[in-house]
Amino acid sequence: MTTMSANAQDLRIGLQSDADVLDPDQSRSFVGRIVYASLCDKLVDITPDLEIIPQLATSWSWTDGGKKLTFKLREDVIFHDGTPFNAQAVARNITRSQTLPESRRKSEVSSIESTSVLSEYEIAINLKKPDSTLLAQLADRSGMMVSPDAAEARGTDFGLKPVCSGAFEFVERVAQDRIVLKKFDSYWNKDAINFDTVTYLPIPDNTVRLANLLSGDIHILDRLAATDLKQAEQSTAVNVNSAVSLGxxxxxxxxxxxxxxxxxxxxxxxxxxxxxxxxxxxxxxxxxxxxxxxxxxxxxxxxxxxxxxxxxxxxxxxxxxxxxxxxxxxxxxxxxxxxxxxxxxxxxxxxxxxxxxxxxxxxxxxxxxxxxxxxxxxxxxxxxxxxxxxxxxxxxxxxxxxxxxxxxxxxxxxxxxxxxxxxxxxxxxxxxxxxxxxxxxxxxxxxxxxxxxxxxxxQTWIWGLTSNLKGFAAYPDGMIRLEGVSFQE
Known part of the structure; x- marks a missing residue:
């Protein structure tokens, strides 16, 4: 379990709206994906330049005329409930995305015919026909790995207490008020994480959200309104980052x-x-x-x-x-x-x-x-x-x-x-x-x-950051990634 120090680093992020269900297979909201960026690691991720890079998978290769995608997986990953991440877990996640009645990922993984567990940390994904989009799909919710045991036990209620393998684990959620995560001590990349907790606060009113940033009540403002850009840029308490969106x-x-x-x-x-x-x-x-x-x-x-x-x-x-x-x-x-x-x-x-x-x-x-x-x-x-x-x-x-x-x-x-x-x-x-x-x-x-x-x-994604927050990188997908981000006096 995570222990809190006397000098705990608590990050607060103001979101434009509340997330929907916190289940990668059932969800569809943009703000939900922002939470997932800290909660649920994926097989692969992207760079700010949109290059696909390893995350839970260390490498991959295409064979059989583009009909077989083979992943080698990290061997130092566990889910937040302590169960192991391995090739069998990946296979069970893909099956859930394809068969859960409420899954919104079905069309994203519809080209997958079967999976073959080659060893504990190697899996082949066999396709019905070549699918040039699949790797990019696995860089998003289709590639987010949840604990298969927890998902099987909770079914459609999994989103009430999600269990993934990301840098932070779920603590609590109060609808329309907050989502609280805490640092996962067994995270494979924990040295890149500098916060003990991260709290996501839905603040629909742009003016109120900016006021919270200017006062220091939040540290990151998601989707700064274009009409507030000038005010934010003129403030010495705030830095502004932006990226042209893909959407x-x-x-x-x-x-x-x-x-x-x-x-x-x-x-x-x-x-x-x-x-x-x-x-x-x-x-x-x-x-x-x-x-x-x-x-x-x-x-x-x-x-x-x-x-x-x-x-x-x-x-x-x-x-x-x-x-x-x-x-x-x-x-x-x-x-x-x-x-x-x-x-x-x-x-x-x-x-x-x-x-x-x-x-x-x-x-x-x-x-x-x-x-x-x-x-x-x-x-x-x-x-x-x-x-x-x-x-x-x-x-x-x-x-x-x-x-x-x-x-x-x-x-x-x-x-x-x-x-x-x-x-x-x-x-x-x-x-x-x-x-x-x-x-x-x-x-x-x-x-x-x-x-x-x-x-x-x-739209263009625009973020407002408190001036003592360093290491933030702007991504065209609009996600807030916390690796390497920290407070600096």
Missing amino acids: YQGLTMNVGNGERANTPWGQDKRVRQALSYSIDRHVLNNVVFNGAFAAGNQAFPPNSPWYDNSHPIPERDVAKAKALLAEAGYTNGLELEISVPNTNVPTQVTQVIQAMAAEAGINVKLVTKEFATLLADDSAGNYQASQIGWSGRVDPDGNIHQFVTIGGGINDSGYSNAKVDELLNLARQSADQEERKLSYIAANKILQDELPIIYLYH
């Missing part, structure tokens, strides 16, 4: 997820196109983010090598939006309900959209929800449109496949198009970047027409 924000439209898809918004692509044309994405970026982010209309940002230049960001066209509504039979306008998280930025974004859409005859009603509730409602189909996004993944597949393919783990839209599935599955199988991009472009052409997701912008 996006947008409006997910319910086109096939339950009864609430049976509306014009779910059944007629023309009204979704009208909504998209009513929005000026560049003005949205300037008004809400002081131009600090990037306007977007695809799963990949405009500076990404995967961006489809044949479909540039559309200019706002209110006349075209009205014409599309009229063509669909709604000459007197149409009402749309948008679910929105109860935090500052999403509210500001949707209020700007609300004003723009009104000029095209679309009456937007905003329904504010606590973020975990919004996620649950989106999964259940209890929405018409939802302002939600994605933090992004190293491989492009992670930004698109699970959101728009039939049975995808986060296909809250309920979108179904066999041709899109075919193209995105083809992109998974090729190791040639140009071949993959052609598949993404062809899929994007269909998605731009049918709009199950209306993409809006791509």
Whole structure:
């Protein structure tokens, strides 16, 4: 067990919202992944330059024409409950991701046919067909290793007291108040960890979160608002770090997820196109983010090598939006309900959209929800449109496949198009970047027409840090990694 010294180093991190369930197989929230960065090690990790590097695996190799991935594993790792990490534990984790009824990782590991335990610390993952995305998936939640014994004993309740192998172990959670972790004394890389505890505090209000940082009540601020950037940079008590994100924000439209898809918004692509044309994405970026982010209309940002230049960001066209509504039979306008998280930025974004859409005859009603509730409602189909996004993944597949393919783990839209599935599955199988991009472009052409997701912008991750906190590195995935981070007077 961890013992606390009289001079314990306690780190407090202010999050924009509370995490959802703390089970890597069941969870989907961005803030949950921030907690996992300290709680649950993965088979592999990434560098700030997006290179895949060892974590629980020390090395890997591809054989059999890309259908076999063999890992050699660390031999000095145990889970927080004292059980061993080994090849058998990896095999059991993969099986859980594939078979747990509530697992959201199924589509991410769907290419895995079986595993072969070669020795105590070596495992082969056998694929049904080549999958160029798998290693990147294992650098995220699909690769997070949990104690198989604890997971088996607790089932779907595992997230109430998660047991992983990361630098910190779970202590307690009070919903909407705090998540507390303590240093794991048997961690394989414990010499790089300089805090006795880390406490994650959900503080949805940007102004309050910044005030807490300026006063020293928190030491790291997750997602500093672009509108607060100047104030933070002028403070001698705060340092600012940033990284361009891999993800996006947008409006997910319910086109096939339950009864609430049976509306014009779910059944007629023309009204979704009208909504998209009513929005000026560049003005949205300037008004809400002081131009600090990037306007977007695809799963990949405009500076990404995967961006489809044949479909540039559309200019706002209110006349075209009205014409599309009229063509669909709604000459007197149409009402749309948008679910929105109860935090500052999403509210500001949707209020700007609300004003723009009104000029095209679309009456937007905003329904504010606590973020975990919004996620649950989106999964259940209890929405018409939802302002939600994605933090992004190293491989492009992670930004698109699970959101728009039939049975995808986060296909809250309920979108179904066999041709899109075919193209995105083809992109998974090729190791040639140009071949993959052609598949993404062809899929994007269909998605731009049918709009199950209306993409809006791509954000920049901005962190505020107390000035005595040193060693922090900014990563494009937005995670807060604590190796090498410490207080320095």
